[in-house]
Amino acid sequence: MKIKNVVLEKPVLTYGGKYDKTKVVSPHVIRLHKNYYLMYYVGTSCLPHERKGYRILAAVSKDGLNFVKLDKPILSHQQKDHKYYSPHIVKLDNRFLLYYAEGHSGKYVINVASSNDTCKFNPIRENIIPLTPPLFCRSAHTKSNLRTTR
Numbered sequence: 001m002k003i004k005n006v007v008l009e010k011p012v013l014t015y016g017g018k019y020d021k022t023k024v025v026s027p028h029v030i031r032l033h034k035n036y037y038l039m040y041y042v043g044t045s046c047l048p049h050e051r052k053g054y055r056i057l058a059a060v061s062k063d064g065l066n067f068v069k070l071d072k073p074i075l076s077h078q079q080k081d082h083k084y085y086s087p088h089i090v091k092l093d094n095r096f097l098l099y100y101a102e103g104h105s106g107k108y109v110i111n112v113a114s115s116n117d118t119c120k121f122n123p124i125r126e127n128i129i130p131l132t133p134p135l136f137c138r139s140a141h142t143k144s145n146l147r148t149t150r
Contacts, residue, residue, distance in 0.1 A: 006065070013041065013067045019055055019076070020069075021045035026086045029064065037061040038118055040074065040087035040098065054083035056100060058119070074121055075100065075113065089118075096121075 015024045020043025027041040043057045056075040059067035075084050075098075085101040085108075098113045098121050113121035 008065065012061075012065050013039065013059055013069075015043065017043070017057075017069050019043050019045060019057055019073050023054075024057075028086075028088050030089045030091070031064070032118070035062045037064045037067075038089070039067055040089055042085055042087065043073075053077050054085065056084045056087045056098070070119070074098070074119065075123075 013024055013027070015022060023042075023044045023046075025042050027039050029037055029039045031037050037060065039059045039061070041057055041059070042054050044054045046053070053076075055073040055077075058070045058074050060070065061067040074087075077084070082104045083102070085103070086099075088099045090097045090099070094116065096115045096118050098115065100111055100113070101108055102111050103109070111123055113123045115121040
């Protein structure tokens, strides 16, 4: 695939949909086929009078530049303070793993969900990795500084 330098006249995705009225952030794009791109991103409709949190949403594109949003959230929660961040998708054999940060009341963890079709994800609850102070701030590459958290 030859990549050209392109100056875009408009963003590839904007806020303003049913589930992302106020914000779209944290995009991650995966190329599934020659002319099929799938973007996972975080959107929110958190207006002051609403009780809705940050959701993981998806959009599709044939060229990687013009995306169309899917109708329903990939992951969503009804609590106002519940948030999903930083989706990242990995294809493993015939399934997809969606890694994401999830938080409520100031406490955040990294979770993973699994899907066979890229749209219906089921959280894998036994693989939760709590976030700790960043290891990269310390000498993280020495064996004594690496630790497993639960």
